[in-house]
Amino acid sequence: MPTKAVPRKQAAPAAAKAEAPLPFDARKLRPSHTFPEDIIAEIQRMADEGLYYIRGFGAKRKLPTFDDLVFLGASATRYPLEGYRERCATNVVLGDRFAKKPIELKTPITIAGMSFGALGSHAKEALGRAATAMGTTTTTGDGGMTQEERQSSKTLVYQVLPSRYGMNPDDLRKADAIEVVIGQGAKPGGGGMLLGQKITERVAKMRTLPVGIDQRSASRHPDWTGMDDLEIKINELREITDWEKPIYVKIGASRPQYDVPMCVKAGADVIVLDGMQGGTAATQDVFIEHVGIPTLPALKLAVEALKSMDMHRKVQLIVSGGIRTGADVAKAIAMGADAVSIGMGALIALGCNKPVHEEDYEALGTRPGFCHHCQTGRCPVGITTQRPELEARLDPERGARLVRNYLTALTLELQTVARANGKSHVLHLEPEDMAALTIEAAAMAGVPLAGTNWVPGRV
Amino acid sequence: MAVDLDTTSVRALNESLHRITPSSNERHWRIVNPRGKHAIAAGLTQPIDVEIDGHVGYYCAGMNQNARITVRGQAGKGLGENIMSGEIRVTGNVSECAGASGHGGLIVIEGDAAGRCGISMKGVDIVVKGSVGHMSAFMAQAGRLVVCGDADHSLGDSIYEAALYVRGSVGSLGADCVEKDMDATEIEALGQLLKDAGVDASAREFRRYGSARKLYNFHIDHADAY
Numbered sequence: 001m002p003t004k005a006v007p008r009k010q011a012a013p014a015a016a017k018a019e020a021p022l023p024f025d026a027r028k029l030r031p032s033h034t035f036p037e038d039i040i041a042e043i044q045r046m047a048d049e050g051l052y053y054i055r056g057f058g059a060k061r062k063l064p065t066f067d068d069l070v071f072l073g074a075s076a077t078r079y080p081l082e083g084y085r086e087r088c089a090t091n092v093v094l095g096d097r098f099a100k101k102p103i104e105l106k107t108p109i110t111i112a113g114m115s116f117g118a119l120g121s122h123a124k125e126a127l128g129r130a131a132t133a134m135g136t137t138t139t140t141g142d143g144g145m146t147q148e149e150r151q152s153s154k155t156l157v158y159q160v161l162p163s164r165y166g167m168n169p170d171d172l173r174k175a176d177a178i179e180v181v182i183g184q185g186a187k188p189g190g191g192g193m194l195l196g197q198k199i200t201e202r203v204a205k206m207r208t209l210p211v212g213i214d215q216r217s218a219s220r221h222p223d224w225t226g227m228d229d230l231e232i233k234i235n236e237l238r239e240i241t242d243w244e245k246p247i248y249v250k251i252g253a254s255r256p257q258y259d260v261p262m263c264v265k266a267g268a269d270v271i272v273l274d275g276m277q278g279g280t281a282a283t284q285d286v287f288i289e290h291v292g293i294p295t296l297p298a299l300k301l302a303v304e305a306l307k308s309m310d311m312h313r314k315v316q317l318i319v320s321g322g323i324r325t326g327a328d329v330a331k332a333i334a335m336g337a338d339a340v341s342i343g344m345g346a347l348i349a350l351g352c353n354k355p356v357h358e359e360d361y362e363a364l365g366t367r368p369g370f371c372h373h374c375q376t377g378r379c380p381v382g383i384t385t386q387r388p389e390l391e392a393r394l395d396p397e398r399g400a401r402l403v404r405n406y407l408t409a410l411t412l413e414l415q416t417v418a419r420a421n422g423k424s425h426v427l428h429l430e431p432e433d434m435a436a437l438t439i440e441a442a443a444m445a446g447v448p449l450a451g452t453n454w455v456p457g458r459v
Numbered sequence: 460m461a462v463d464l465d466t467t468s469v470r471a472l473n474e475s476l477h478r479i480t481p482s483s484n485e486r487h488w489r490i491v492n493p494r495g496k497h498a499i500a501a502g503l504t505q506p507i508d509v510e511i512d513g514h515v516g517y518y519c520a521g522m523n524q525n526a527r528i529t530v531r532g533q534a535g536k537g538l539g540e541n542i543m544s545g546e547i548r549v550t551g552n553v554s555e556c557a558g559a560s561g562h563g564g565l566i567v568i569e570g571d572a573a574g575r576c577g578i579s580m581k582g583v584d585i586v587v588k589g590s591v592g593h594m595s596a597f598m599a600q601a602g603r604l605v606v607c608g609d610a611d612h613s614l615g616d617s618i619y620e621a622a623l624y625v626r627g628s629v630g631s632l633g634a635d636c637v638e639k640d641m642d643a644t645e646i647e648a649l650g651q652l653l654k655d656a657g658v659d660a661s662a663r664e665f666r667r668y669g670s671a672r673k674l675y676n677f678h679i680d681h682a683d684a685y
């Protein structure tokens with residue numbers, strides 16, 4: 001403790017005349033951390049409407065992401081591969097556990113399930129064509145399979161959802177794989193939602209619902225409860241399709257350490273794990289932002305569970321939720337995923353949040369870069385809409401080109417990173433190739449903090 | 460054709476049934492010793508007759524199209540789930556979720572059905588000679604559920620456009636489910652359905668229930684109905 005008294009600051013000499021206080025001094029505005037402007041606006045919206053906020057897109061809050069990890073690359077102790085000369089393979093086989101006809105992806109980047117209804121037919125077609133050109137898969141969604149998407153997608157995954165809207169055994173047999181959806185990352189524990197403004201006649205007919213009603217899908221499957229039932233259900237789906245097709249089970253990221261072993265036991269060929277950053281066309285904001293865990297820790301827990309059962313790479317793991325770049329893909333694979341799935345990224349490639357038709361964004365009360373208004377059915381760029389005049393803004397052929405280019409760039413980035421780490425196949429990437437930049441990411445991803453060999457939580 | 464499930468696997472049976480084409484001669488199948496096995500005769504597509512002597516497990520006749528399937532015994536969970544067309548008849552009782560999300564066709568249950576009978580139904584007709592358990596016709600979208608006995612609590616919860624007919628008592632109606640009038644056309648149509656199902660009952664003795672349509676679009680003042 002200092003013993004000497006510190007001399008007090010001298011008061012200003014009385015001669016210096018105090019200036020009159022400014023009538024308004026912006027520096028004195030003190031925002032509340034607890035009640036910032038957006039919270040004030042939300043409280044007042046709730047007071048006006050008495051309802052939760054339903055919106056599209058995905059989690060907007062700051063979450064730990066793959067950006068908090070880096071690859072170490074090769075140096076004196078690891079050899080890199082020649083960037084443009086040596087082969088770095090990207091093919092991945094999905095569903096060879098029980099299915100007679102597994103799926104071979106040329107690139108481990110698939111297109112996530114998005115419904116016709118949430119998306120317009122042009123967007124669905126563009127995604128299907130792009131996936132076909134890239135040798136990867138696309139996925140149906142709540143509401144069943146459209147002829148357009150079956151035709152445009154060479155390899156199509158057919159979702160079996162709690163709502164069973166449009167569920168049809170003919171489509172099941174036409175599919176290349178079947179995905180039993182238990183949940184999605186944006187809302188683990190919540191069913192699909194499509195507001196009345198998007199339930200056009202065609203959408204209503206596919207779902208056997210009246211036109212214009214707010215459609216809230218069930219959150220539990222109608223004919224099974226619990227994982228012992230699911231095992232029997234999966235068996236039924238295999239029986240109906242003569243054991244040909246891989247069966248995926250999709251879960252939202254909540255408790256992957258328990259859910260993944262259950263899915264393995266139930267007989268899944270492939271597990272699709274969707275982190276809380278996963279997109280949605282319409283969900284309560286409170287659900288999007290506050291239920292579920294981020295992709296990073298979910299992936300680690302899932303891989304640990306698979307390894308503990310000696311099922312890693314035997315039951316394949318597809319991870320989704322916030323995958324944007326080739327680096328994200330590489331990091332997900334290095335952490336143990338077999339493939340990734342992309343929803344929002346593909347829509348953004350199609351033009352979501354692009355600064356065009358700005359007046360239409362404004363009419364929705366938003367701006368390019370901030371839009372999350374898929375629930376309105378008035379997508380300014382013609383993706384999440386059923387309105388012909390808006391859909392006309394998205395030419396399926398041009399859209400397919402954009403998504404194809406995006407997937408190509410992602411694959412090239414993935415290979416670049418893999419070669420830099422000396423891998424001749426992207427699946428050879430491993431956690432040892434990475435370091436974490438934050439303590440949080442180190443703990444969540446199970447990767448040592450850069451400059452240390454410390455993985456918080458590991459003894 | 461006779462198939463003994465003591466010596467043939469369900470998988471082999473189903474594969475044979477799936478191979479049947481419109482010109483196949485094998486139009487009548489008899490299956491013995493089912494012993495509660497699952498997914499028997501699931502995914503059929505052709506208008507053939509299948510008789511199963513004994514009890515079946517889960518998802519018997521799942522996603523049926525065109526076939527006429529008779530179970531002489533009891534049936535487990537999810538009988539005829541997502542049936543598209545054809546007819547399924549069970550002489551005994553059935554477990555939960557019979558006809559779940561069925562899109563078309565007819566299911567006749569000569570005994571009782573457990574809870575959630577006709578859950579998410581989308582056009583199927585289900586006729587139950589006995590009673591049905593709780594939460595039957597939950598979120599039922601289209602089609603008809605006819606109960607000659609009683610219905611347990613929460614009948615037709617969150618119902619859409621399906622029609623429910625009950626001859627006996629109803630434990631309680633679920634959210635947004637109300638009693639509706641039976642006019643002459645209704646009575647005639649129900650009479651025809653009972654006849655098709657081979658059930659001897661007078662359509663006049665039934666009460667009809669359906670959606671009040673109050674929950675179709677979210678309204679703040681109905682929040683406590685959920």
Ligand code: SF4
Nearest residue numbers: 352353371373374379
């Ligand atoms: S631009 Fe369209 S797809 Fe993107 S967030 Fe807005 S409404 Fe949704």
